[in-house]
Amino acid sequence: MTDNTPPSGAVAELRDDAASRKSFLRLAGTGAAGSLALLIAACGSDDSTTSGTTPGGSESPPEASPSGQGAAGESAAGDLEILNYALTLEYLEADFYAQVIDSGLVKDKMLVELAKAFGETEQAHVDALKMTIESLGGTAVEAPKTKFGPVLDKGLKTVLETAATVENLGAAAYLGQAGRIESKEILAAALSIHSVEARHAAALNQLVGRGFAAGSPLEGSVPDGPFAAPMDMDAVLKAVKPFLA
8 A cells, every 4th residue: 555665756856856846835835845845755656557547447548648759748648647547536525525415414504514615625626637637638537427325325424434534545545646746736736635635534534533543544533653644546446446336
């Protein structure tokens, strides 16, 4: 699940080049210096998948790779793969909150507003990722069909626990890909989304009564140690498989 391989791509460039670090921090906004240091220390490259494939393992459509040859084209194709992978997860999260609200299962006004706010945030991530993919000349993947019925059928406690797990999963997924991202602009965007996913997860973990430590990396309201645990693409897709039709 974790990867200790030294970071490559944009992370390595930020580590080694002061000018790149300054450019990244301008993109990421104030307060990002500490996050950048933790990111460089914590994340490694994820070589479990090859660039040019979709999250399902099939080859990317031709239009997903900008014209051109050599390393630049391969880097762009790799970033597009990661963006589509992230988009798939954001689709899942946005749809989950929409189904929870539509089900009428949540009666508490505060929880309803929280679900709406989180759902709107995840939809904003969907819109931003689709726009980025298309601006790079790629083709955004379509939203997957989901099956959250079994979760909803088990009641509010299971819904809240699932929300916490899915948000933890999102945070771990973004961190797991950070070492593979080539573009500093995309890395800055991914780090900002990772932070939001982690805050969602912390709030939900606290809401369901999970303490500082837990039995799995996806359950603790506070990480068990100074660095968040990344997850590679294969592990994340395996974890979300029960929610996909």
